[in-house]
Amino acid sequence: MTRELDMLELRHRGAGPGGAVTPPPREGEAAGGDHETESTSDKETDIDDRYGDLDSRGDSDVAEIPPSLDRTPEILKKALSGLSSRWKNWWIRGILTLTMISLFFLIIYMGSFMLMLLVLGIQVKCFHEIITIGYRVYHSYDLPWFRTLSWYFLLCVNYFFYGETVADYFATFVQREEQLQFLIRYHRFISFALYLAGFCMFVLSLVKKHYRLQFYMFAWTHVTLLIIVTQSHLVIQNLFEGMIWFLVPISSVICNDITAYLFGFFFGRTPLIKLSPKKTWEGFIGGFFSTVIFGFIAACLLSKYQYFVCPVEYRSDINSFVTECEPSELFQLQSYSLPPFLKAVLRRETVSLYPFQIHSIALSTFASLIGPFGGFFASGFKRAFKIKDFANTIPGHGGIVDRFDCQYLMATFVHVYITSFIRGPNPSRVLQQLLVLQPEQQLNIYKTLKTHLIEKGILQPTLKVS
Amino acid sequence: MTELRQRTVREDALPEDKELESEAKIDGETASDSESRAEPAPPPASIDDTPEVLNRALSNLSSRWKNWWVRGILTLAMIAFFFIIIYLGPMVLMMIVMCVQIKCFHEIITIGYNVYHSYDLPWFRTLSWYFLLCVNYFFYGETVTDYFFTLVQREEPLRILSKYHRFISFTLYLTGFCMFVLSLVKKHYRLQFYMFGWTHVTLLIVVTQSHLVIHNLFEGMIWFIVPISCVICNDIMAYMFGFFFGRTPLIKLSPKKTWEGFIGGFFATVVFGLLLSYVMSGYRCFVCPVEYNNDTNSFTVDCEPSDLFRLQEYNIPGLIQSVIGWKTVRMYPFQIHSIALSTFASLIGPFGGFFASGFKRAFKIKDFANTIPGHGGIMDRFDCQYLMATFVNVYIASFIRGPNPSKLIQQFLTLRPDQQLHIFNTLKSHLTDKGILMSTMEDE
Numbered sequence: 001m002t003r004e005l006d007m008l009e010l011r012h013r014g015a016g017p018g019g020a021v022t023p024p025p026r027e028g029e030a031a032g033g034d035h036e037t038e039s040t041s042d043k044e045t046d047i048d049d050r051y052g053d054l055d056s057r058g059d060s061d062v063a064e065i066p067p068s069l070d071r072t073p074e075i076l077k078k079a080l081s082g083l084s085s086r087w088k089n090w091w092i093r094g095i096l097t098l099t100m101i102s103l104f105f106l107i108i109y110m111g112s113f114m115l116m117l118l119v120l121g122i123q124v125k126c127f128h129e130i131i132t133i134g135y136r137v138y139h140s141y142d143l144p145w146f147r148t149l150s151w152y153f154l155l156c157v158n159y160f161f162y163g164e165t166v167a168d169y170f171a172t173f174v175q176r177e178e179q180l181q182f183l184i185r186y187h188r189f190i191s192f193a194l195y196l197a198g199f200c201m202f203v204l205s206l207v208k209k210h211y212r213l214q215f216y217m218f219a220w221t222h223v224t225l226l227i228i229v230t231q232s233h234l235v236i237q238n239l240f241e242g243m244i245w246f247l248v249p250i251s252s253v254i255c256n257d258i259t260a261y262l263f264g265f266f267f268g269r270t271p272l273i274k275l276s277p278k279k280t281w282e283g284f285i286g287g288f289f290s291t292v293i294f295g296f297i298a299a300c301l302l303s304k305y306q307y308f309v310c311p312v313e314y315r316s317d318i319n320s321f322v323t324e325c326e327p328s329e330l331f332q333l334q335s336y337s338l339p340p341f342l343k344a345v346l347r348r349e350t351v352s353l354y355p356f357q358i359h360s361i362a363l364s365t366f367a368s369l370i371g372p373f374g375g376f377f378a379s380g381f382k383r384a385f386k387i388k389d390f391a392n393t394i395p396g397h398g399g400i401v402d403r404f405d406c407q408y409l410m411a412t413f414v415h416v417y418i419t420s421f422i423r424g425p426n427p428s429r430v431l432q433q434l435l436v437l438q439p440e441q442q443l444n445i446y447k448t449l450k451t452h453l454i455e456k457g458i459l460q461p462t463l464k465v466s
Numbered sequence: 467m468t469e470l471r472q473r474t475v476r477e478d479a480l481p482e483d484k485e486l487e488s489e490a491k492i493d494g495e496t497a498s499d500s501e502s503r504a505e506p507a508p509p510p511a512s513i514d515d516t517p518e519v520l521n522r523a524l525s526n527l528s529s530r531w532k533n534w535w536v537r538g539i540l541t542l543a544m545i546a547f548f549f550i551i552i553y554l555g556p557m558v559l560m561m562i563v564m565c566v567q568i569k570c571f572h573e574i575i576t577i578g579y580n581v582y583h584s585y586d587l588p589w590f591r592t593l594s595w596y597f598l599l600c601v602n603y604f605f606y607g608e609t610v611t612d613y614f615f616t617l618v619q620r621e622e623p624l625r626i627l628s629k630y631h632r633f634i635s636f637t638l639y640l641t642g643f644c645m646f647v648l649s650l651v652k653k654h655y656r657l658q659f660y661m662f663g664w665t666h667v668t669l670l671i672v673v674t675q676s677h678l679v680i681h682n683l684f685e686g687m688i689w690f691i692v693p694i695s696c697v698i699c700n701d702i703m704a705y706m707f708g709f710f711f712g713r714t715p716l717i718k719l720s721p722k723k724t725w726e727g728f729i730g731g732f733f734a735t736v737v738f739g740l741l742l743s744y745v746m747s748g749y750r751c752f753v754c755p756v757e758y759n760n761d762t763n764s765f766t767v768d769c770e771p772s773d774l775f776r777l778q779e780y781n782i783p784g785l786i787q788s789v790i791g792w793k794t795v796r797m798y799p800f801q802i803h804s805i806a807l808s809t810f811a812s813l814i815g816p817f818g819g820f821f822a823s824g825f826k827r828a829f830k831i832k833d834f835a836n837t838i839p840g841h842g843g844i845m846d847r848f849d850c851q852y853l854m855a856t857f858v859n860v861y862i863a864s865f866i867r868g869p870n871p872s873k874l875i876q877q878f879l880t881l882r883p884d885q886q887l888h889i890f891n892t893l894k895s896h897l898t899d900k901g902i903l904m905s906t907m908e909d910e
Contacts, residue, residue, distance in 0.1 A: 185864070186864050188860050188863055188864055189860050189861070189863075189864040189865075192856065192857070192860045196814065196853070199817065199821075199853075200814070200817050202821075203719070203817050203820045203821050203824065204717075206719060206820075206824045208718065211824055211825075211827050211828035212828040212829065214824075214828070215824065215825060215828045215829075219663055219664070219667045220663070222667055222670065223663045223666055223667060226666065226670065273648075274652065275647070275650060370640060370644070373643065373644050373647050376647045376650075377643070377646075377647050380647065380650045380655055380658075380659065381655075381659060383655050384655035384656040384658070384659045385656065385659075409640070409643075412636065413636070413640075416632050416633050416636045417633070419632055420629075420630050420632055420633040421633075430874060430877050430878055430881070430889060431889050431892055431893070433874055434874060434889070434893055439897075439900065439902045442893065442896075442897060442902065443897065443902055445874065445875060445893075446890075446893055446894065446897060448875060449875070449878060449886070449889075449890050449893070450890070452879070453886060453887070453890060456883070458883045458886060458887055
């Protein structure tokens with residue numbers, strides 16, 4: 001407990017003087033002052049050499065990068081000015097948590113399109129935060145072209161992914177417009193050409209004394225794109241499957257964060273991992289059980305509503321998204337016979353559950369057991385680069401990446417889970433691809449399908465009217 | 467000049483980082499000196515890997531020509547090796563691609579270790595190779611599922627592996643990820659993250675593109691041979707043109723490249739591509755998609771060549787008509803595509819080479835490794851090929867063929883019955899609209 005107090009003090013203290021630090025371009029000097037022993041000889045040698053030493057030195061030799069300004073709004077500060085600094089931080093954190101949760105509910109109410117925009121916004125902000133850290137680590141503000149190139153690559157990769165999504169889900173809309181048809185047909189080629197333009201610009205922008213830095217930033221950008229952009233698109237794919245596949249996993253991760261924290265706060269004794277000294281085994285296990293129960297209940301509640309359960313579709317007539325359908329078997333109550341020992345405990349023969357609730361146990365288990373590894377990865381990253389938080393976007397919490405670090409593994413898992421266990425390929429995508437084939441191929445496929453359907457009895461042989 | 471180079475060759479018997487750096491500086495000087503004479507000289511390898519046989523045979527020649535000969539002989543050896551592999555068939559080609567991929571990965575990772583002095587990081591070597599295995603498993607699984615569909619359906623364990631393939635791959639990757647997190651050691655966080663990033667970028671570049679090469683191969687061996695040959699031809703032609711006519715430097719990154727070499731190489735490669743595709747389009751074994759035959763349990767390349775590989779008459783535009791004196795010319799349509807491929811190989815391919823040069827300068831290394839005497843590592847030879855492989859794959863997907871019909875049928879069979887019916891009816895109405903399907907043709 002006392003360690004936590006110290007932690008809170010440290011965090012607050014870190015936020016305080018950080019407010020006095022001037023904006024990032026000058027931080028280069030502040031951190032540069034720490035390599036004073038080499039700075040005199042560095043003037044003559046290659047800048048690359050200096051960073052070569054930076055790479056191979058141990059962590060302890062590298063200076064800490066001070067956080068940027070303290071962004072707590074004035075209102076909050078005034079309201080809480082009476083309380084001691086530890087409780088003040090507790091309150092700020094608590095208020096912000098509630099604000100974020102209400103914002104989340106509001107956006108869910110506003111619908112899937114707003115959710116997509118939110119996901120896109122978060123993705124862009126996360127990318128920005130991580131790239132800014134890269135700039136600070138490598139003092140590479142003045143590298144020619146590099147900011148432009150990083151954002152250009154982000155744009156290219158987003159264009160590629162959104163293009164693939166649009167083609168799949170907006171098939172009817174796309175069929176109507178001529179230019180869109182062209183863009184869709186040659187989508188991969190156009191995306192590749194765009195990416196290649198960026199690649200060639202990078203090669204042409206290599207400057208003699210900054211090769212290593214430029215390659216580092218290139219790699220940094222690509223790894224960030226790989227982690228953030230691909231997974232935000234998996235989130236959107238999950239969303240299109242049905243909002244419940246978006247809500248339940250995210251809520252499970254958030255619930256696990258909160259309940260593990262609470263269990264750790266009240267019962268925490270045995271440390272879990274050296275990377276994050278605040279985590280404890282008690283918090284971990286307590287969080288696991290509470291998250292499974294929470295997931296179970298949330299799944300039960302949400303499965304009742306078509307709004308959450310149906311795949312999101314785009315209707316061209318009304319030009320908007322609709323979620324209306326016949327709920328699949330996954331979301332229809334079924335009776336399960338209880339295993340004998342539970343029968344004795346609950347004194348019931350059967351229980352009616354949604355099959356989705358069984359799946360939610362798998363999702364919650366992943367969120368509690370493996371999700372924290374995403375958090376440990378981010379902690380390790382912060383320690384490696386000696387930063388306290390990814391950014392200071394959310395007062396009391398740090399940057400957006402701090403909030404979403406556990407979510408990323410979750411999004412990929414849910415996507416893989418859905419494709420492996422729940423549904424097969426997307427029907428509209430199959431249709432789309434069928435329509436693109438050559439006529440003879442289409443005819444062949446038509447004949448094969450017909451034979452298959454008749455065999456299965458799905459199609460009656462007498463139905464020959466077109 | 468030659469004595470200096472020989473001295474550096476003998477001194478640098480041990481591959482220390484510091485010595486590599488100083489050697490790079492010395493060679494940088496010799497390179498720039500020789501530039502002024504417009505005679506690009508090949509840089510010597512740090513360890514002299516040349517086999518004893520060659521050494522003795524060429525011992526009486528001066529060291530500059532010796533290097534020239536070593537390089538030349540190795541080039542011919544590699545080309546001959548390439549032909550032998552083509553003769554041996556697609557299965558052997560796939561294995562060679564896989565080996566090249568593993569060797570490239572090994573070379574780049576070794577450079578990472580050297581740069582970061584991270585030999586003693588716990589677990590890291592194991593983890594890098596484990597990630598390579600995971601990603602390869604994922605990609606090979608997808609390829610096998612697509613192309614060996616019937617084989618997979620027969621064998622029970624394969625069927626399960628294929629059905630839950632993505633889940634299994636993801637689990638394997640996740641295990642590696644968790645092991646990485648658990649292996650983070652207090653004083654080495656930054657190094658470990660660097661190596662993690664380095665491994666992933668290398669995987670992204672090397673492994674994904676080697677799999678695109680294999681996809682191209684399955685499309686038809688000509689789609690594998692013509693692009694690779696164009697890149698090799700461009701390398702050699704640009705070198706020759708630069709050697710004989712080179713005067714204006716092309717880019718600061720690679721002082722040995724010249725505009726004359728670049729443009730000469732471009733035209734030579736386009737002509738070479740046209741000729742090569744003309745020769746190859748005649749043979750079925752190159753032109754047909756590679757298929758796996760269940761009965762004979764081997765790969766077959768036997769089919770009816772598509773329109774792309776049938777001679778057609780083209781009218782020559784007016785101005786060339788007066789030059790050549792022919793009205794029409796008979797060409798394969800594939801030759802038109804080969805112009806696009808050769809153009810890409812000559813104009814954009816070199817950017818892959820510049821990227822690798824920049825990388826070597828950034829990390830102050832001469833060559834990626836010393837696998838091939840006179841040439842450097844495998845990566846040095848294949849750096850231009852990677853962009854090419856991706857381009858060919860995107861080109862095929864966009865302009866040549868559509869989606870794979872058997873894969874579509876496979877996907878269709880996994881859908882629900884009502885979805886199947888819906889798709890069937892939509893397809894039916896589409897075909898009837900287009901007039902491809904006549905309602906009278908519906909006889910069983």
